Amino acid sequence: MFRDGCIGVTVDVRAYRLSAVQKTAYRLAAKCTAIIGEVREHSLVVTLTFAPTTGEREALETARLFFQELLDQELREKVGEQTASLRALILAHAFSRTSLPPRG
Amino acid sequence: MVRAVFHPRSAYAPSAGYRLLPLRFGRLDEHAYIVTNDVGEYVRLARDELVAFLERRLDPNTSVYKALKSRHFLYENDSSVAFDLLALKYRSRAERVAAFTGLHIFVVTLRCDHSCQYCQVSRQSEDSTAFDMTVEHADKALDLVFRSPNEHIKIEFQGGEPLLNFPLVRHIVERARKQNEDHRRDLQFVITSNLSRLSDDVLSFCKEHGVYLSTSLDGPADLHDGQRPTRGGGSHRKTVEGIHRVREALGPDRISALMTTTPRSLSRVEKIIDEYVHLGFHGIFLRSLSPYGFAARSLVKRYGVEDWLDFYKRGLSHILRINAGGYFLREEFTTILLQKMFSPLSSGYVDLQSPAGIGIGALVYNYDGAVYASDEGRMLAEMGDQTFRLGHLDEHSYEDLLTSEALLVPLGETILEGMPMCADCPFLPYCGADPVFHRATQGDAVGHKAFSAFCTKQMGVLRHVIGLLETDAEARDILLRWV
Numbered sequence: 001m002f003r004d005g006c007i008g009v010t011v012d013v014r015a016y017r018l019s020a021v022q023k024t025a026y027r028l029a030a031k032c033t034a035i036i037g038e039v040r041e042h043s044l045v046v047t048l049t050f051a052p053t054t055g056e057r058e059a060l061e062t063a064r065l066f067f068q069e070l071l072d073q074e075l076r077e078k079v080g081e082q083t084a085s086l087r088a089l090i091l092a093h094a095f096s097r098t099s100l101p102p103r104g
Numbered sequence: 105m106v107r108a109v110f111h112p113r114s115a116y117a118p119s120a121g122y123r124l125l126p127l128r129f130g131r132l133d134e135h136a137y138i139v140t141n142d143v144g145e146y147v148r149l150a151r152d153e154l155v156a157f158l159e160r161r162l163d164p165n166t167s168v169y170k171a172l173k174s175r176h177f178l179y180e181n182d183s184s185v186a187f188d189l190l191a192l193k194y195r196s197r198a199e200r201v202a203a204f205t206g207l208h209i210f211v212v213t214l215r216c217d218h219s220c221q222y223c224q225v226s227r228q229s230e231d232s233t234a235f236d237m238t239v240e241h242a243d244k245a246l247d248l249v250f251r252s253p254n255e256h257i258k259i260e261f262q263g264g265e266p267l268l269n270f271p272l273v274r275h276i277v278e279r280a281r282k283q284n285e286d287h288r289r290d291l292q293f294v295i296t297s298n299l300s301r302l303s304d305d306v307l308s309f310c311k312e313h314g315v316y317l318s319t320s321l322d323g324p325a326d327l328h329d330g331q332r333p334t335r336g337g338g339s340h341r342k343t344v345e346g347i348h349r350v351r352e353a354l355g356p357d358r359i360s361a362l363m364t365t366t367p368r369s370l371s372r373v374e375k376i377i378d379e380y381v382h383l384g385f386h387g388i389f390l391r392s393l394s395p396y397g398f399a400a401r402s403l404v405k406r407y408g409v410e411d412w413l414d415f416y417k418r419g420l421s422h423i424l425r426i427n428a429g430g431y432f433l434r435e436e437f438t439t440i441l442l443q444k445m446f447s448p449l450s451s452g453y454v455d456l457q458s459p460a461g462i463g464i465g466a467l468v469y470n471y472d473g474a475v476y477a478s479d480e481g482r483m484l485a486e487m488g489d490q491t492f493r494l495g496h497l498d499e500h501s502y503e504d505l506l507t508s509e510a511l512l513v514p515l516g517e518t519i520l521e522g523m524p525m526c527a528d529c530p531f532l533p534y535c536g537a538d539p540v541f542h543r544a545t546q547g548d549a550v551g552h553k554a555f556s557a558f559c560t561k562q563m564g565v566l567r568h569v570i571g572l573l574e575t576d577a578e579a580r581d582i583l584l585r586w587v
Contacts, residue, residue, distance in 0.1 A: 023524075023528065027554060029554040072131075075158055076528050079129075082123075090191050091191075093188070093191035
């Protein structure tokens with residue numbers, strides 16, 4: 001519900017990790033400021049705060065976008081988790097025979 | 105018994121299961137997603153295909169699966185070929201960083217006979233020789249040029265109008281060539297000039313030393329002259345005459361031209377492009393205004409990035425029509441992006457690098473002996489912000505300059521792979537960090553990309569170009585001929 005220039009959304013932290021919520025908030029910064037609250041039980045309340053010129057329809061659309069983006073961010077987190085070690089391996093392999101000076 | 109020479113066909117069938125290789129994804133448009141990897145390969149997918157792929161339940165017999173496999177987004181459990189190929193490609197793309205500084209810009213004078221409304225430098229009047237580089241500073245700068253390990257060295261003369269200090273240009277070219285007898289680099293020279301002071305003497309010197317020229321051409325005469333006023337007028341006429349003289353004396357490919365988009369240009373992109381075709385150019389760079397110098401004070405606020413994107417899309421469409429009609433003409437900014445997508449060596453374009461191209465891609469030796477990490481960095485300094493001033497030729501060694509905090513801090517901060525939003529962005533392999541732009545517009549080198557006109561521009565162009573590549577076969581054919 002849009003009230004006093006804000007919309008509160010609740011995120012289930014069993015479905016979405018905090019890093020995904022933070023990245024989503026950062027990405028939507030031009031549309032709203034997201035104030036991330038405390039986790040209670042399995043719920044995280046995020047308050048989307050809008051500029052005074054923002055109308056209700058626009059604010060609700062941003063709230064919809066928040067969840068759409070959150071879904072993508074959560075997927076990215078999963079992919080990152082699965083592939084982080086491979087990325088490090090590929091980079092190590094790429095530079096394994098270069099003349100870059102050794103560390104230390 | 106017959107010995108098997110080849111494996112049966114079944115041996116080459118996809119094995120059960122696959123794993124993901126490192127990738128990024130994001131929305132391309134309302135209907136599709138794009139996945140990219142670190143070496144610039146991409147695949148366009150519907151959302152359900154993306155989710156199926158990421159959840160490792162994509163059918164191996166689909167064309168999407170084959171595309172993802174061939175472009176190194178997944179590997180089957182029995183093969184390590186993808187690792188080797190990815191590593192090799194990544195190393196090729198990263199070679200530029202190890203090669204270090206290739207472009208060295210000498211600002212030989214701030215004097216200029218034009219008073220362009222979008223000028224990014226605080227130009228000085230023609231007779232103020234106090235704004236000329238001295239021979240001593242030029243010699244010190246040249247010594248630094250050859251400290252760079254890069255095999256390919258380009259020395260570019262800028263200003264002001266560099267031909268107003270032609271004796272120093274002559275000195276630098278001759279001395280550099282002499283020094284290069286020992287260093288044996290691939291050495292190139294470019295003079296960036298409005299051509300108003302082009303003389304037979306200059307032309308014969310350029311011919312003798314293989315010097316290229318680059319000029320400004322904003323479009324038809326009324327537009328060009330309106331934007332580039334000069335005492336007595338006639339800037340367009342002089343530029344066109346100069347272009348013909350250079351071609352006659354040096355050859356058709358020795359001169360290129362650049363345009364700058366102002367509010368007056370926005371409605372005239374077709375006419376601007378036609379002017380380039382009329383003058384026989386085969387490349388045009390649809391350049392947006394940069395937020396530095398006089399432009400920052402006057403013009404930048406009069407049009408937004410969306411206006412420029414509309415200008416660019418109409419322009420690209422016109423260029424594609426011209427190509428379809430049989431005249432080869434490429435848009436240079438698009439070509440840089442295409443090289444990043446389809447060439448194993450990426451592109452050396454300074455503004456689109458990670459880590460940023462400052463210092464690594466270019467060094468600027470200013471008329472007063474100050475050394476800057478980029479041309480835009482010295483423009484920012486002219487506006488009073490010394491963030492990208494690395495030091496001074498009289499006071500600092502090569503080591504001092506290249507390990508200065510002014511270079512290393514923004515370089516470290518602006519590796520895209522670690523920047524907020526950029527790190528997850530599917531367009532990362534085709535993009536770059538522009539710390540000077542973000543410093544100028546947001547006050548810090550990293551900037552918040554949700555508020556960045558640079559980011560909006562890059563995303564807008566890339567979405568449009570990839571959209572064309574994926575949905576318009578004729579456009580794709582033409583675009584791929586540009587790489």
